Amino acid sequence: MSTKTIILILICLTFHPLLGGSQGLPRFNNNTDQESLLVFKSRITDDPLGVLETWNPSSSLCNWTSVNCNVTKQRVTSINLENLGLVGTIAPHIGNLSFLSYLNLQNNSFSGSLPQEIGQLFRLRTLILASNRIRGTIPASLSLCSKLSYLDLSINILEGTIPNELGALSELEDVSFMQNFLTGPIPSSFGNLSSLSNLILRSNSLKGPIPEGLGRLPFLINLQIGLNNISGEIPCSLFNSSSLIVIAMAVNRLTGTLPRDTFTNQTSLTTFFVGGNLLSGRIPPSIGNASSLTRVDLANNSFSGQIPWLGNLPNIQILSLQSNQLVNDGAGGMDFLASLANSTQLQVFSVAENQLTGKLPSSIGNLSRQLSLLVMNNNFFHGSLPGEISNLVNLTLIAFEHNSLTGTILPSIGTLPNLQYIFLHENKFSGKVPESLGNLTYLAEVHLSNNLLEGTIPSSLGNCQRLQLLDLSVNLLNGTIPGDIFGIPGLGKVLNLSFNSLSGFVPSEVGDLNMVQAIDLASNQLSGDIPVTIGDCSSLLYLNMSRNSFQGSIPNSLDKLKAIEYIDLSSNNLTGNISASLESLKFLQVLNLSRNQLSGEVPKGGIFENSTAVSLSGNLKLCGGVPNLGLPKCDSHEKKSGGSKLKIVLAATFASVAFIIIVSMLVFWLVRKKDSDLRAVNEKANSPEMYPMCRQHDLKLATRNFSPEYMIGEGSFGSVYKGVFEDGSLAAIKVFKMGQHGASKSFIAECEALRSIRHRNLVKIISVCSAGDFKALVLKFMPNGNLEQLLHPRIEDCEVEKVVDMNQRLKIAQDVALALEYLHHDCESPVVHCDLKPSNVLLDEEMSAHVGDFGLARILLKNSPNAHLSISVGLKGSIGYMAPEYGMGAGVSTRGDVYSFGILILEMFTRKRPIDHLFSGDMDLQKWVSMHLPDHIYDIVDNELKAKEWQAEHADGMARILNIGLMCARKSPEERPTMREVSVMIKKCLV
Template structure:
């Protein structure tokens, strides 16, 4: 009955005679009223999901559910009694099989009783976010030795974080942000070797950051922002190899230098050190953070120049170094950061001429105010023109020396002029040849003969894929370089239009998560595209391996799948919002998601792509043949004749996500009648005993905890 838009209430006697009922799943409907007290009679229940409805009133006595494993009551309007009692917690003491318990996003109040420690020792996920709990977090929570996730975000809890939390050996996720905790960050957190994420932001924590956190070698995210922390940043925290999501220490009172070990965070995506009292130079090792998307070091006391190593951050989207004491010039190397969307260098002491290219051409995303010694020729930035006298004053002495020696060398210049003319002519000819060669090297041109040699005359042995409009071959060229060669079947109706559409879409788009086009070849009836070779094949092959003894978990684990999903989301974000004219892919599916040597995802196959006309969300320039997508992935409205839109891609992306995490195709033989992948996926999450659903819930909570201002976290816009 899940997600059927059910309305009304559940009768009081709903469960009276259902003593053999094991699963009751009505989450995601429009049900209201009270939860029937008779639920206590259904003693065989193992799974109950009433989440995302409008149930109100008190949570009934649950003491007769000894077999319950999953109990989800989140996102309702449930309350306590007038005294703020927690009888529902005490009633679960006999539920020794309970593994998941969530009452998040209700209207529960009162103090958490010490009896919370009497919950099941099997409890893995305890989620009580977004309520009105106050008082302290009981130390008895350490009795729940199998907890992997504890979430009390956005309550009014006070007192210290109990040090006993550091005795939970399996704890991976801590969500205690947006409360009123005081005291110090417990040193005991360093004992949690499996800890993946720590969210303690928006509290009243004080003291120093415990260096023991450096022992948490599985840590991926550390958010201690908006507290009262002081002291220096421990260097061993910056040496955690897996810290790949977020390091957020902003809005504290941290001081001292930033350790050069910052450069060891080569997987981190966001670093936020804003609004502290940090000083010294910005470490040049920042350029080694090769995965960085977001960097905010504003409102500190950093000195020295802007590190030239910033130009190594090829994926960076956001840089804020404002309100510091930085001096020197703005390096022209920042022009090369193609994905940079925001650059704030205001309120420093920078000087010299401002670069003109790259992001500096867009005054709406560059802030340079209150740098009184800057000058430049970019009108929209409102800078004064650079003083040519001032620029050349340093060379005045050189001019005097040159003038004094000119007479003595004039004769030599005249005698050499004729020779120079001949040399210049020869050199000019050589440069022309070299420029032509370099151009060919940058944009190589291939003949049909070249492609035949690279594929052994398009032999079956070199074929790596085949579709309705063409085949894809692995090409090995004479210099040893590899490429994927897509040869169109020109005898097939619509193949010519498909080739033109794909060229039209690919010629003007460039993104690290799109398949790169190297060249094209068109000779009469032969047409082909030369694309970057992806050694790890496509997502379809990984999700559905052909060999029966190959399990997908061994091929692409859950973390890799989430990273692939993020890559695809970034590609869609670029196509829909960052292109001059939006591009709709129209055929997003696993076989069109290719994987490079580092398992980064690249969206390919633009033969159905539409380029949307400005001011017309449904009109398109490039046409295609047949339906606008593949069965199972195509947006439902397309089948009814609706025009293409970016929403269609987002629908396909949702199906792709479901397939990635359930490993079922949308046209699987399981789906017949009213059953489809979406409905089956809901039941899968409820019934998966392998733990995948726990991981997904943890990731969902984690994503909701991230600061939405991080532009790199695009996935949240699509899930």
């Protein structure tokens, strides 16, 4: 026997637990256990509760806290250190505890990798390491723990593939690897785990098909593989399993159809989640016989055909079929509603966004009395809303908007005691607004706009003390506005009564709405004075009282609306002067006083400095103001008494001056026109990329007459189309909605901003088209869309997956930072973008970022001491990205853009919008990120980053970029860095 062979045998005898003896081998005695635990303790860098203080040689290890021993052999059999806040790494010496059967380190901050030596624990039955920071791969040596029955490695930073060797663990019952960064397929060997009952793999980046063998496991009851990239068809074997209770596969890339007998053998199935996939075909009729089902989600797929009979689902609680292509044509198309009469536990039912037509049957009233949410919007229903809906006494929300329903809104709707949300807008309802709505004490939102409702507004709505939003706009309502409405204390969102035929005065009680954010009374027949009490609406951001018959003066109390953003009092009969107190409204973006009878001198400060933000046309007696308003100068000479001679002299003098002025103006106009023409020629000559001026006809041809198929985006003031010109060149064509108030100013602002700025990371303007009421910008086409589409793709846009790794995101962040640095520091006058958000970051063919949409941009004039007070950013489309100081009346500044950039950075790397449902109360995106840094950064990083490339060293880089985002998004503008400083910091992250 060779020396080499003898050495190998000795090694096996030393380290193999079944072959080694107990004499002379240190790993098989009590001392070895003690030494191993002391090494384990030495790797703990923080023990906040002092739990491990008892772990010292002065006492028996069997008396140590959280350690249990075998009574006879005094060997360690169990360690439970769950939820103690421990920080450190797992020492490989853990593998020396050869009698260990239970190890629980859940909910601590263990980092590092999972040691291979853990595979030496041949007696181990339970291993729980969930909610830590463990990195690296799952060691294949775990397959040597042949007694293992419970394995939980969830919520860590594990990557790589799931070892195929784990399929050899014949006693394994529970496996959870959820919320890691695992890639690759689900091992086919898992089909051999004959004892498996729970397999939870959700929230990873697993791909490939579902192993056929999983459906043949006799004890598998819980299969959760949602939020991965699993593709292919669902194996038929799963549908033949009689043991499965939960099948959760939502938000993957599953394709194919569900067999007709999908639910035939599913006698125990309670949960079936496959929403957010690419499934098609018909919904299997066998679903109606799966009597154990409690939750079904088939939403956001491409299911077609009719909804089957659902008559044997007595336990169903949630049934979501929305966002598919379901129809109900032919006889019995609505029978599915009647078939749910026996589903007495149903709480949520949605068939929204399908292709359902016809009348709603009275059988809708036979649905469960437990039903809370009834959602049928965005279909093609017509006819009346059945009165039987009042049988559903536990409804909290009804949504039938965007249909073609007619008839009256039945008074019986007011008998639903728990109703909170009514969505009936965009229909053809007629008749009166039911008085009975005043009985709904929990009512929070009423959406009845765009119907044919007539009569008066019921004063009983004043009883709805929890009402937050009331929208009755675009109807045929008449009469006066009841004062009771203004007594609703909770009306804090919107009061919209515009585009009706309301008359009379606005009650002084309007001032009681000190929480409301928007009041729109436009296009009615209201008269009288604008109440002085309107200034008491201290939270008001939007006020529109245009196109009425208001008279009297503009109340000075408007200067109390410190947060107001938009005021439109145009097309009334207002008289008197414009109060200089309006100059103090630092947050005001739009002030429209046109088509009134105002007189006197126009103020020059505040918003009045910006001629594009103020509309004064049609007020023939106004004078003064800033020159750009184009108003005549005010006559400031004092009247003097005197004889006729003096009068003649004055008259002659006046005539001479007038003549001189006229001649001077003519000369000035000619000179200015010449300079303007010369400047235009020079600008065109200095811009070789400038296209010829486009005609409206050319743009129509390029977009197929602005076909919806060519639309690639839509905003508050315009729609963006992909344009394909005759020579094959591409462009993005932004067409402004000139009927939308503020669109004209947005067009002018964008032209003004883009006229004099040039930077590789700003969107390039190619041409302008201005033909009457048609205004459009022709911009460079960006084939990769915008950052919003990349971070939050819609299901219908996900045919081709765009994976953006960490370096690409850093490069996008740097591009945006460079663009803002140029705007803030390198332009002749600083430019504030005012609306930075993902949808305004465009991506070219090389994924380089270009900042666009300058419709709200403001130029800060360096020579004007009050320029920073001139105007502030608007709220529309920017909630969550807008700097907090703007909401307190502060003027526009470059630090506001820095804040928006900080939020953008946090969103890019966490894929969480600042208005995500996670953030409510005191919790916001910044606080959420800060809470997880630095120890739990893996919990917040975008799963796509973790799945595709996460390495241990990435944590530090990710922490650096997130900290930059937090610095930029500080609440106090003085504490934020400049964009020049930010650019330097991001550049270091790329090194």
